Amino acid sequence: MGDVAATIKIMPEGVDTDLKALAGKLESALPEGTELYGVKEEPVAFGLKALMAVVMLGDAEGGTEPVEVAFAAIDGVEGVQVVEVGRPV
Amino acid sequence: MAEKPHLNLAVIGHIDHGKSTLVGRLMYETGAIAEHVIEKYREEAKEKGKESFAFAWVMDTLKEERERGITIDIAHKRFDTNKYYFTIVDCPGHRDFVKNMITGASQADAAILVVAAPDGVMAQTKEHVFLSRTLGINQLVIAVNKMDAANYSEERYNEVKEEVSQLLGMVGFKASEIPFIPTSAFEGDNIKEASSNTPWYKGPSILDSLNALTVPDKPDTLPLRIPVQDAYTISGIGTVPVGRVETGVMKKGEKIIFMPSGAVGEVKSIEMHHEEIPEAVPGDNIGWNVRGIGKGDVRRGDVCGPASKPPTVAEEFTGQVVVLQHPSAITVGYTPVFHCHTTQTACTFMSLDKKLDPKSGQVKEENPTYIKAGDAAIITVKPTRPMVIEPVKEIPQLGRFAVRDMGMTIAAGMCMSVKEKK
Numbered sequence: 001m002g003d004v005a006a007t008i009k010i011m012p013e014g015v016d017t018d019l020k021a022l023a024g025k026l027e028s029a030l031p032e033g034t035e036l037y038g039v040k041e042e043p044v045a046f047g048l049k050a051l052m053a054v055v056m057l058g059d060a061e062g063g064t065e066p067v068e069v070a071f072a073a074i075d076g077v078e079g080v081q082v083v084e085v086g087r088p089v
Numbered sequence: 090m091a092e093k094p095h096l097n098l099a100v101i102g103h104i105d106h107g108k109s110t111l112v113g114r115l116m117y118e119t120g121a122i123a124e125h126v127i128e129k130y131r132e133e134a135k136e137k138g139k140e141s142f143a144f145a146w147v148m149d150t151l152k153e154e155r156e157r158g159i160t161i162d163i164a165h166k167r168f169d170t171n172k173y174y175f176t177i178v179d180c181p182g183h184r185d186f187v188k189n190m191i192t193g194a195s196q197a198d199a200a201i202l203v204v205a206a207p208d209g210v211m212a213q214t215k216e217h218v219f220l221s222r223t224l225g226i227n228q229l230v231i232a233v234n235k236m237d238a239a240n241y242s243e244e245r246y247n248e249v250k251e252e253v254s255q256l257l258g259m260v261g262f263k264a265s266e267i268p269f270i271p272t273s274a275f276e277g278d279n280i281k282e283a284s285s286n287t288p289w290y291k292g293p294s295i296l297d298s299l300n301a302l303t304v305p306d307k308p309d310t311l312p313l314r315i316p317v318q319d320a321y322t323i324s325g326i327g328t329v330p331v332g333r334v335e336t337g338v339m340k341k342g343e344k345i346i347f348m349p350s351g352a353v354g355e356v357k358s359i360e361m362h363h364e365e366i367p368e369a370v371p372g373d374n375i376g377w378n379v380r381g382i383g384k385g386d387v388r389r390g391d392v393c394g395p396a397s398k399p400p401t402v403a404e405e406f407t408g409q410v411v412v413l414q415h416p417s418a419i420t421v422g423y424t425p426v427f428h429c430h431t432t433q434t435a436c437t438f439m440s441l442d443k444k445l446d447p448k449s450g451q452v453k454e455e456n457p458t459y460i461k462a463g464d465a466a467i468i469t470v471k472p473t474r475p476m477v478i479e480p481v482k483e484i485p486q487l488g489r490f491a492v493r494d495m496g497m498t499i500a501a502g503m504c505m506s507v508k509e510k511k
Contacts, residue, residue, distance in 0.1 A: 004181045005164040006189070011319045011331065038161030044331055045360030045376025046323050054161045059104075062496055063185030079319040079389055081431070083194040085186050086164035086178040088155055089112040 004059045005037060006067065007084040010051040010077055011044075017076045019049055025074050026053055031066040033058060052083075059087065094304045097195045098175045099226065101217035102203035104182045107234040111203055111274035111295075112166060112179050113148045118281040118296065121168040126150055144277065172300045182213050184413045187498045188428050188491035190224060194333065195372075196486070197221075199228035199302045201295070202253070206239035206271070210252045219411050219465075222260040223501050225485050229257075229267050230298045236287065237273040243289040246271045268298040308371050312398045313337030314479070314487055315369075316430035317347070320387040321376075327357070330387050331376040332431065335486040337395075339377065340368045347393050348400040349475035349510075352386035354379035371486075390432030392477040392487065400477040400487070404510040405439060410492065410502035411465050418459035424473065425494035430487055434476040443467040467505065478504050 012022060019041055027036045037054040044050050055067050064082045071080045100108045116122050127147060134143035155163055165178045178197070180190070190197075200221050204214055221229065231253055239245045254264035270279050271287050272295060278284035280295045293301065314337060320330040330347075339345070343356045357378040359369050369375045379387075392400040412419065423438045445465040446453040460466045481488030481503040492500040 004186065007162070007164050009318075014321060015323055037163065038158055040161055043363040044374065045363060046321075046326050046329050046378065047363070048321060048323070048329070048331065048376060052161070054163060059181045059183050059186075061183065061185055063181075063183065063498065064189055065185075065493075065496060078321075081318055082189050082192070084164040084178070085181055085189040085193065087109060087181060088163040089109050089116070089151055089166055089179060 003056050003087065004085055005088045006055050006057060006064045006082055008053045008055060008064070008067065008071065009042075009081045009083050010053060010071055011079040011081075012049070012051070013076050013078045015047045019051055022074065022076050023051055026051075026071065029070045029074050030055065031070055034067055093169065093172065093174045096173050096175050096198045096302060096304060098177045098299070099197035099200040099221075100177060100179045100203060101200050101221060103205070103208070103211040103213040106203045106205040106208065106211075106214075107274045108179050108203050110148070111201065111232060111234065111272070112177055113151060114144065114274040114277060114280050115177065115295070116151070116166060116168050117144055117147050118277070119168040119170060121166065122147055122151070144275065170296055170300050173302070173304075175299065180217070184216060185498050187220060187413065187501050188493060190220070191489050191491045191501060192428050192430065196224070197226050198305055199230070200226050201230045201232055203232045203234050204249055204253055205235040206233050206245050206249055207235055209249050210256055214253075215256060216413070218256055219260055220501055222262070223411060223503055224489065225481070228302050229262065230295065231267060231269045232272045232274070232295060233269060234272050234274055236271045236278060237276050241271070241286045243287075246290075268293055268301075270295055270298065308336040308486060309338050311336035311484055313339050313345075313393070313395050314400060314484060315339065315375075315393040316432070316487070317387055317389055317391045317393060318431050319389055320384055322384040326378055328354075328379050328382055328384050328387065329376045330379065330393065332374075332393070334369045334371050334373045334375065335430070336371055336484055338368055338370055339393075344396040345379065345393050346396045346399045347382070347387050347391045348477050349402045350386055350388070350391055352382045353396055354381035390430075390434070390476070392430065401479050401507050402475050402510040403472055403478050403507045405469055405471045405508045406478055407442065407467060407469050407505045408490070408502045409445075409465070409467050409505055410500040412460055412462050412500045414462050414497055415499050416495075418461045419499075420459045425492050425499055427470070427472070427476075427490045427492055429476070429478055429490040432476050435473045436470045437473060438468055439471050440469045441466060442469060475510060478507060480504050480506055
């Protein structure tokens with residue numbers, strides 16, 4: 001079926017949320033069959049920063065939803081939004 | 090030097106019809122891959138006597154770079170023609186990713202539909218053509234690909250062209266205005282220049298067709314709409330919603346309203362990437378500080394608009410949907426979750442108004458008792474709690490939705506009209 005790269009924007013609970021610690025929790029939260037490709041911080045506004053995570057998943061049933069649910073359940077996460085999906089070249 | 094105009098390009102089509110090879114080939118032909126990498130392989134390939142080996146090695150190099158994690162932006166690639174710069178996305182084939190194409194960040198401005206000549210139209214070819222119409226992608230280029238595997242046969246090309254033209258006609262595209270190009274992405278035929286393998290073909294190459302695309306107008310003359318992604322209270326600053334501007338322009342000092350909550354405030358300041366900006370335009374990811382409202386007045390899924398032209402809250406709305414998958418039949422009373430901009434709201438099917446004939450777009454049946462996978466229909470829907478949605482004809486960016494249930498994308502659709510909640 002091939003792989004899909006999903007770029008997921010993760011908003012923290014607040015300005016004081018420890019993003020490094022949050023980034024460290026992403027990998028272990030991932031559902032089986034998915035893989036964290038990379039993560040970086042991105043400035044948003046007024047001191048708020050988002051984590052941009054790229055997750056590799058199968059081009060198959062379910063899509064990004066299991067990953068969204070898993071990330072949203074992590075302590076310190078306010079919101080999760082998939083901003084892009086594409087098969088990597 | 091000013092940056093060239095930008096276009097978002099989607100590559101769509103059935104699995105294994107050569108989509109990723111085409112993306113690689115476009116990168117290769119437009120110099121998006123470092124020249125020394127290509128040169129090195131070209132020399133080796135020349136020694137071995139086959140040019141296409143060089144391209145295969147370039148594909149391997151791209152894969153290696155990915156494995157070494159050089160950049161995390163791997164969901165898209167960039168390449169330039171002399172006229173435009175393109176961000177290209179090779180779309181996933183599975184329908185469960187349709188939700189992401191509707192609620193994701195960048196709407197495609199154009200698409201290349203790849204159809205392998207030996208196979209012709211397949212299941213995902215049909216689905217992607219239907220969806221590109223629903224998603225409002227109005228510019229298409231058709232690559233009749235893998236011509237090398239069809240002996241560069243003009244006859245086969247014409248058969249596939251006819252088959253695809255019929256499919257395009259069904260959903261309202263004018264096939265006669267869409268370029269069809271016989272290609273082999275692997276061998277490089279008709280990608281950049283006319284190929285000697287297809288002397289019978291006199292039309293444009295893929296790159297010629299991409300240069301002939303037009304840049305859609307920025308939706309900055311429409312009313313302001315910013316779906317709220319999250320809202321914060323930041324000490325020393327106050328209430329800060331964050332989100333992406335979909336339409337219109339937001340200026341400092343403007344009086345704004347959040348719907349459905351109805352909270353009214355004034356824009357004190359706007360920041361993007363931690364820098365203050367005087368105004369925000371479509372595509373900007375911003376945080377904005379609002380005077381006069383508390384954090385509890387704004388939540389994810391709300392839409393910010395001008396107080397003089399508030400976002401529309403629907404009592405009910407009618408939508409045109411394409412049912413992608415459903416284990417049985419959909420009837421009145423069905424209440425799945427609608428994903429629209431940043432909101433996820435359960436909505437009840439109040440009536441099935443018309444079933445449409447996918448072959449002609451004409452009404453096939455008034456008030457059908459059920460609809461099922463493969464059907465297109467007009468339905469009336471009632472949100473179980475207040476939500477903002479706009480008719481696609483007025484504000485397309487807030488008029489498209491994906492219907493989800495049981496962990497699947499059941500349908501994709503667009504809002505045709507809204508009965509406003511008073």
